[in-house]
Amino acid sequence: MKKRILKFLKWTFVLVIIGAIGAGLFFLNKHLRDxxxxxxxxxxxxxxxxxxxxxxxxxxxxxANQCKLKDxxxxxxxxxxxxxxxxEKRITAKQIDEINLWTYSAELGxxxxxxRLFRYKLLGKVYEPNEFDxxxxxxxxxxxxxxxxxxxxxxxxxxxxxxxxxxxxxxxDSKEQEKEHRFxxxxxxxxxxxxxxxxxxxxxxxxxx
Numbered sequence: 001m002k003k004r005i006l007k008f009l010k011w012t013f014v015l016v017i018i019g020a021i022g023a024g025l026f027f028l029n030k031h032l033r034d035x036x037x038x039x040x041x042x043x044x045x046x047x048x049x050x051x052x053x054x055x056x057x058x059x060x061x062x063x064a065n066q067c068k069l070k071d072x073x074x075x076x077x078x079x080x081x082x083x084x085x086x087x088e089k090r091i092t093a094k095q096i097d098e099i100n101l102w103t104y105s106a107e108l109g110x111x112x113x114x115x116r117l118f119r120y121k122l123l124g125k126v127y128e129p130n131e132f133d134x135x136x137x138x139x140x141x142x143x144x145x146x147x148x149x150x151x152x153x154x155x156x157x158x159x160x161x162x163x164x165x166x167x168x169x170x171x172x173d174s175k176e177q178e179k180e181h182r183f184x185x186x187x188x189x190x191x192x193x194x195x196x197x198x199x200x201x202x203x204x205x206x207x208x209x
Contacts, residue, residue, distance in 0.1 A: 118192035
């Protein structure tokens with residue numbers, strides 16, 4: 001009888017230890033997955049902006065830049081490939097209110113698809129449009145090559161390898177404040193963006209089949 005009790009206690013202890021190890025591994029895996037650590041890291045080796053790389057999750061970006069991101073605006077205009085997604089929650093946005101861009105103050109917005117960075121946007125005020133235009137084109141050309149002008153006075157794009165860059169300046173009129181002249185730079189990582197478009201196309205096709 002005594003031996004049976006000892007054997008029972010022994011196996012109970014073993015099962016408790018196994019259960020504790022299993023629970024520990026479960027919560028460790030959950031923590032690594034939620035925080036995008038170790039095997040769950042998303043980032044590529046291609047630099048995006050500041051200390052972030054393309055496909056990084058927003059938590060990876062926070063750690064890399066030692067900052068806290070705020071919730072941001074997902075879209076500022078209609079974009080067919082992205083807006084066709086049936087599950088809009090797969091696209092999320094975060095932002096940093098102010099960074100220093102070529103001595104200009106700019107708001108930095110990030111867009112994520114399934115928590116992978118595929119686009120960032122820079123928006124700021126301009127007081128000397130021609131001066132900023134020269135600075136912006138010079139610096140963007142160093143990374144993205146030849147500027148392709150559009151029909152506007154200050155606007156166009158750069159396209160190099162897997163990166164697309166849209167650049168423009170525009171005026172904002174409002175009743176609450178005086179007219180403001182602003183710049184807008186949007187940089188998109190095409191491999192992930194094209195994945196979004198393909199996903200949206202498949203989702204739309206599935207509606208009718």
